[in-house]
Amino acid sequence: MSSAQKDPRSWTRKLHRSKWLIGYGIVLNVGIVALILANDTESEAPVRMEVFQRNPLAERVNSIHDYHSLVMVALMLLRCYWKSGDIAKILNELMDLQWRHFRHYPLEDCCSFDDFVLHRGLSVVLELFSMLVMELGMSPNYSPQLFLGTTGLCVMVLVVLLGASHFHLAVVYIYRCVWIVNRELLRFANQLAEGETVESCEVDRLLSLYSRLLELNHRLAGNYDYQMVMVMVSFLAANVLGIYYYIIFSISLHKEMNAILLFIVPQAMIINMYDFWLAIAVCDLAERTGRKTSTILKLFNDIENMDISLERSISDFALFCSHQRFRFRHCGLFYVNYEMGFRMAITSFLYLLFLIQFDFSNL
Amino acid sequence: MPTQKARLHPYPRRISPYRTPSVNRYAFSHETPPPPPPPPPRTLEHPVFEDIRTIMSVLKASGLMPIYEQLSSHEVGPPTKTNEFYSFFVRGVVHALTIFNVYSLFTPSSAQLFYSYRETDNVNQWIELLLCILTYTLTVFVCARNTKNILRIMNEILQLDDEVRRQFGANLSQNFGFSVKYLFGIAACQTYIIVLKIYAVDGVITPTSYVLLAFYAVQNGLTATYIVFASALLRIVYIRFHFINQLLNGYTYAQQQRKKGGHRRQAAGATLMENFPEDSLFIYRMHNKLLRIYKGINDCCNLILVSFLGYSFYTVTTNCYNLFVQITAKGMVSSNILQWCFAWLCMHVSLLALLSRSCGLTTREANATSQILARVYAKSKEYQNIIDKFLTKSIKQEVQFTAYGFFAIDNSTLFKIFSAVTTYLVILIQFKQLEDSKVEDNIQDQQQT
Numbered sequence: 049m050s051s052a053q054k055d056p057r058s059w060t061r062k063l064h065r066s067k068w069l070i071g072y073g074i075v076l077n078v079g080i081v082a083l084i085l086a087n088d089t090e091s092e093a094p095v096r097m098e099v100f101q102r103n104p105l106a107e108r109v110n111s112i113h114d115y116h117s118l119v120m121v122a123l124m125l126l127r128c129y130w131k132s133g134d135i136a137k138i139l140n141e142l143m144d145l146q147w148r149h150f151r152h153y154p155l156e157d158c159c160s161f162d163d164f165v166l167h168r169g170l171s172v173v174l175e176l177f178s179m180l181v182m183e184l185g186m187s188p189n190y191s192p193q194l195f196l197g198t199t200g201l202c203v204m205v206l207v208v209l210l211g212a213s214h215f216h217l218a219v220v221y222i223y224r225c226v227w228i229v230n231r232e233l234l235r236f237a238n239q240l241a242e243g244e245t246v247e248s249c250e251v252d253r254l255l256s257l258y259s260r261l262l263e264l265n266h267r268l269a270g271n272y273d274y275q276m277v278m279v280m281v282s283f284l285a286a287n288v289l290g291i292y293y294y295i296i297f298s299i300s301l302h303k304e305m306n307a308i309l310l311f312i313v314p315q316a317m318i319i320n321m322y323d324f325w326l327a328i329a330v331c332d333l334a335e336r337t338g339r340k341t342s343t344i345l346k347l348f349n350d351i352e353n354m355d356i357s358l359e360r361s362i363s364d365f366a367l368f369c370s371h372q373r374f375r376f377r378h379c380g381l382f383y384v385n386y387e388m389g390f391r392m393a394i395t396s397f398l399y400l401l402f403l404i405q406f407d408f409s410n411l
Numbered sequence: 412m413p414t415q416k417a418r419l420h421p422y423p424r425r426i427s428p429y430r431t432p433s434v435n436r437y438a439f440s441h442e443t444p445p446p447p448p449p450p451p452p453r454t455l456e457h458p459v460f461e462d463i464r465t466i467m468s469v470l471k472a473s474g475l476m477p478i479y480e481q482l483s484s485h486e487v488g489p490p491t492k493t494n495e496f497y498s499f500f501v502r503g504v505v506h507a508l509t510i511f512n513v514y515s516l517f518t519p520s521s522a523q524l525f526y527s528y529r530e531t532d533n534v535n536q537w538i539e540l541l542l543c544i545l546t547y548t549l550t551v552f553v554c555a556r557n558t559k560n561i562l563r564i565m566n567e568i569l570q571l572d573d574e575v576r577r578q579f580g581a582n583l584s585q586n587f588g589f590s591v592k593y594l595f596g597i598a599a600c601q602t603y604i605i606v607l608k609i610y611a612v613d614g615v616i617t618p619t620s621y622v623l624l625a626f627y628a629v630q631n632g633l634t635a636t637y638i639v640f641a642s643a644l645l646r647i648v649y650i651r652f653h654f655i656n657q658l659l660n661g662y663t664y665a666q667q668q669r670k671k672g673g674h675r676r677q678a679a680g681a682t683l684m685e686n687f688p689e690d691s692l693f694i695y696r697m698h699n700k701l702l703r704i705y706k707g708i709n710d711c712c713n714l715i716l717v718s719f720l721g722y723s724f725y726t727v728t729t730n731c732y733n734l735f736v737q738i739t740a741k742g743m744v745s746s747n748i749l750q751w752c753f754a755w756l757c758m759h760v761s762l763l764a765l766l767s768r769s770c771g772l773t774t775r776e777a778n779a780t781s782q783i784l785a786r787v788y789a790k791s792k793e794y795q796n797i798i799d800k801f802l803t804k805s806i807k808q809e810v811q812f813t814a815y816g817f818f819a820i821d822n823s824t825l826f827k828i829f830s831a832v833t834t835y836l837v838i839l840i841q842f843k844q845l846e847d848s849k850v851e852d853n854i855q856d857q858q859q860t
Contacts, residue, residue: 332816343702346804350696363803370806386816401838408845 062143063136070129077125077207080200081118087197095186095297095308103296105407106289113285120278121204124211131271135214138268141260142221149257153228161224164330168216171323172209178319179205185312209323212279215272216330219376222268223334225261226374229254230341233365237347240354251361255368258341262372265334273378276327280378280392283324288396290317292403328389331376335385338374345369460565462587463643466594470640473633474501475554479562485573487565502551508626509548515619516540535729540627542725546718547630550637557711564707568647571700575654578693585650590643593765597635600758601628604751611747638719638762641712642769645812648705649769652776655694655701656783662687663786684791691797698780702810705777713815716766720814720828723759728832730755732839763825770812771821781805 100107128135155161183198184190232254236246294313345366348354354362376384460467470476478494479487490498516537554561575581605628609616660666662684730752737744737752781802788798811819818824 336816342804342808346699346702346808349699349800349804350692352692359800363799366804367806370803370808387818390817405838405841405845408842408849 063139065132065136070132073125074129077121080203081121084197084200084204087193087200094188098301099293099296102301103407105403106293106296109289109292109403113282113289116278116285117282120282121208123278124208124275127274128211134267134271138264138271139218141264142218145225145257145260145264146221150225150228153231155224155228158224158227160333161220161227164220164326164333165217167326168213168220168330171319171326172206172213174319175209175323176202176206178316181312182316186308208279211275212327215268215276216327218268219265219330219334222261222265222374223330223337226258226334226337226341229258229261230337230344233341233344234347237344237351240348240351245355246358248355248358248361251358251365255361255365258365259368259372262374265374265376269376269378276384277378277381280324280327283320283327284392284396287317287320287324288400288403290320291400295404325389328384328386331384332386332389334374335376335383338369342366342369462584462647463590463640466590466636466640466643469594469633469636471498472501473636474498474505475551475633475637476640477558477562479565485569487562487569489559489562498555502555505551506548508622509544512544512623512626513541515623535732539726539729542722543627543630543634546715546722547634549718550634550715553712553714554637560707560711564644564704564711567700567704567707568651571651571697571704574693575651575697579658581654583650583654585646587643587646589765590639593639593761594636596761597632597639597758600754601632604628604754607747607751607754611751634719634722635758635762637712637715638766641708641716642765644708645769645773648701648708649773649776651697651701652773652780655697656776656779658690658694659780659783659787662690663783665786684794687787687794688797691794691801695801702777705773705810705812709812713813716820717814717817720763720820720824723763724828724831726755727759727763727828728835728839731832731836735836735840736843763828767820767822767825770824774810774812774819774821777810 096110100110179202180198183194183201187194233251236251239246290313294309294317298309345362348359348362378384382388467476471478474497477490477498479490482488489495572583575583605624608624612620667684733748734752734756737748784798784801788795788802812821813819818827
């Protein structure tokens with residue numbers, strides 16, 4: 049996290065850890081957590097009190113979610129400090145690759161990359177905004193304690209969001225490199241189809257780049273796996289619980305629609321879902337691009353009279369692609385792609401149903 | 412690419428699933444004057460789309476398909492300005508009607524359409540209507556956006572057919588009678604449902620309700636038609652995959668053993684395999700192109716399929732639930748509601764079956780190519796290189812027809828949907844029991860006080 053600093057003097061820029069920054073980060077974060085715990089006015093909000101009085105189950109679930117969030121923040125920070133050396137190495141290697149090999153290719157038409165970076169930034173800003181609206185909009189009386197608590201919470205949320213964003217931005221960088229490799233391969237296929245010659249060493253170079261990217265990808269996913277699992281679980285739980293409270297509040301308490309019901313809660317849920325989906329979309333994007341490499345390699349099938357060494361290089365590449373793929377598997381639990389995202393959404397809907405059914409007599 | 416030399420040996424006979432029973436390979440020997448192309452001129456006019464003309468004209472009239480121009484027997488061009496304007500106009504009318512419908516859904520004027528004996532059923536019907544509107548609107552939007560892609564896919568199919576005809580003289584067409592049957596079935600189902608609904612409403616029906624009902628039927632019908640169209644397109648791709656698989660099958664070890672019969676192995680084997688190198692290149696290229704078309708179709712109707720499957724799933728679940736409620740209710744079985752549920756169930760289940768079957772068939776055929784090629788491998792050493800080229804690139808590369816990457820659509824989808832329907836049905840029934848017991852509790856409480 050904040051432990052990496054840039055050294056502008058060296059020619060190829062390099063990231064390395066600073067022990068002082070790590071110490072500073074630990075002290076700062078512990079301080080913020082203490083600040084939040086000392087100034088926790090959230091539980092006094094009347095809306096929540098009403099819901100919890102009506103529905104004791106909601107209170108239990110909510111406290112579990114709170115503990116989970118606390119554990120998530122602690123684990124995220126600790127693991128980031130612990131793994132910061134590895135992460136710095138990975139980022140250095142990525143920068144090195146970018147500087148040595150991919151710098152020469154035009155990057156203007158990689159729209160998905162730009163889109164994603166913009167979306168990611170937007171989502172962080174929106175999350176913070178929705179957090180602020182949530183905290184300030186639901187409490188009736190403003191006190192300095194509330195502001196302190198809210199600031200601390202926002203900083204913690206920012207920590208989590210930025211930690212997740214680092215991973216996603218690294219993934220999207222890797223995606224762009226793979227995309228360039230794909231484009232080069234496609235160019236070769238077109239050249240061969242038009243009767244021009246392609247050097248086999250060019251293909252070999254692409255293969256070596258591809259394998260390095262793949263390895264970086266695995267290492268990156270390995271370093272971020274616990275954090276990402278925690279973040280995803282937390283987002284899903286927040287969504288399920290949000291909808292659950294909403295239902296309790298609007299149906300079983302028979303409230304009429306007001307600002308809280310119409311705007312504050314829905315916006316928080318929508319932004320949450322957007323963020324969650326973005327996290328899945330970027331992994332899916334990288335995975336799809338990796339699959340596309342194999343499809344492009346199939347185009348070399350119908351070329352007549354191909355050079356033997358070139359053919360061997362292409363076969364090498366194809367075999368490599370079929371046995372090693374761009375996939376994100378967190379903690380060996382699940383692959384992150386659209387399929388998994390869909391299943392997660394379905395499952396959270398089912399849990400919502402179970403929660404409601406479990407508590408039906410209160411409705 | 413046409414072969415440049417006469418082939419001395421008859422091309423291995425295939426069991427042809429198409430109208431042309433067998434293919435004459437001599438038609439392409441350039442030494443003898445080429446005979447006129449065998450297929451009848453009628454199919455030359457519209458090589459592919461003759462088969463699904465009815466469904467295409469329905470889609471064209473409703474603005475879901477561009478009214479393309481036919482440039483030649485293997486190329487279609489973009490629509491003319493007038494036709495484009497027509498499609499645009501129809502889509503505008505559709506959106507206007509949709510807005511009107513949503514408006515009337517939220518005002519009490521439509522309340523007479525939703526009568527029921529319980530509150531939850533009304534909500535269910537309401538959601539069903541909204542889902543239907545959403546699905547259809549999405550279909551119209553996606554179709555409007557994908558006009559160019561659809562034309563590109565059609566051109567690619569036509570081009571591929573043209574190449575096949577020049578190379579093998581085979582005219583790939585099949586009887587797409589199922590599409591017309593489905594079209595009639597959908598129309599009949601929708602009319603029946605409307606008539607049932609009109610009979611069920613008591614009192615005079617306002618014009619707003621008539622508009623609402625009619626448009627609802629049209630929306631349902633057109634969404635269903637689009638699904639049938641997608642299945643027909645997939646069938647078209649399936650036939651082409653099947654064709655190249657049959658071609659390759661002729662070269663497999665087992666087939667050739669059977670064909671040779673009494674001949675001596677060495678001589679016959681060499682001659683039968685003579686055309687393999689050039690045919691294989693052609694087949695590889697065809698396979699790549701077909702995969703591209705397959706992917707293109709998937710990209711075009713991704714979103715539509717997701718929303719249709721969601722809508723269909725919801726409809727099937729609620730109708731099953733209604734049926735259950737009707738059957739278990741004591742003494743008050745309404746034949747109207749029973750018929751209504753059965754009509755909906757029939758329509759959606761048959762559409763789901765059609766869609767998943769077409770997807771499953773095409774996917775299986777696309778993945779079968781490498782398996783068949785692997786059987787050619789045993790044939791002879793000199794061609795192993797050619798086969799290796801394909802096989803190395805097909806290891807673990809199964810293609811799938813997916814709904815936006817969420818899940819693969821094939822025969823297993825049908826099973827998954829029905830198991831999900833059962834799960835949700837159980838949950839709904841549990842809810843109903845809870846609701847009933849709560850009502851009983853309330854009554855008891857009131858009696859005690």
